[in-house]
Amino acid sequence: MYDIPMKHDVCAFYRFVELDDLPALQKKIKEFAEPYQACGTILIANEGINGTIAAPEGGNLEPVINYLDELTGVRSGELKYSFASDRPFTRFKVRLKKEIITMKQPDADPNKQVGTYVTAEEWNNLLDDPEVVLLDTRNTYETDIGIFKGAVDPRIETFTEFSEYVEKELDPAKHKKVAMYCTGGIRCEKASSYMLAKGFENV
Numbered sequence: 001m002y003d004i005p006m007k008h009d010v011c012a013f014y015r016f017v018e019l020d021d022l023p024a025l026q027k028k029i030k031e032f033a034e035p036y037q038a039c040g041t042i043l044i045a046n047e048g049i050n051g052t053i054a055a056p057e058g059g060n061l062e063p064v065i066n067y068l069d070e071l072t073g074v075r076s077g078e079l080k081y082s083f084a085s086d087r088p089f090t091r092f093k094v095r096l097k098k099e100i101i102t103m104k105q106p107d108a109d110p111n112k113q114v115g116t117y118v119t120a121e122e123w124n125n126l127l128d129d130p131e132v133v134l135l136d137t138r139n140t141y142e143t144d145i146g147i148f149k150g151a152v153d154p155r156i157e158t159f160t161e162f163s164e165y166v167e168k169e170l171d172p173a174k175h176k177k178v179a180m181y182c183t184g185g186i187r188c189e190k191a192s193s194y195m196l197a198k199g200f201e202n203v
Helices: 022-036 061-072 120-127 159-169 186-197
Strands: 008-016 039-045 048-056 078-084 092-096 132-136 177-181
Touching (some): 008 186, 022 039, 022 092, 048 061, 120 132, 120 177
């Protein structure tokens, strides 16, 4: 007999939030998610939570998301839903990490400060402002697919290289306005926090 593919609901999410006692949190999440046949990976660190998980359609995913919200307030962050025609991940993992998006810069703390969020209309106005440095924070395999017209591509292979680019190529005394974009938002939050810590005024 062949296994019949089972549709799964999928949710990608992240939130910067101060978390404590990570091993206990890890245990709670694993135990709660098991009966719902969840799969995927969740990263938890003192700075927050980041992950993509799935569960069989029909109401299995939402209880897990609701529980994550109770523990971490994840619904106050970014959630993006999709679906898969079959089980998209083999296992369910909750990993303890030093950072939910690795930058290796202690000054980058979105729980303390972060750049200004803008609407689509405000973004379009920024693109028309000649004083704005438009910065792409993605890796080269993403920027090679395409970038905004006039955007600066730092040509970074990993996000940890972003701070090196800023230190070498940008000056807070000269570059008064910076607009940045990424794929899901998490890089921009951390990158903007780093740039504010380094003296950039308007990010």
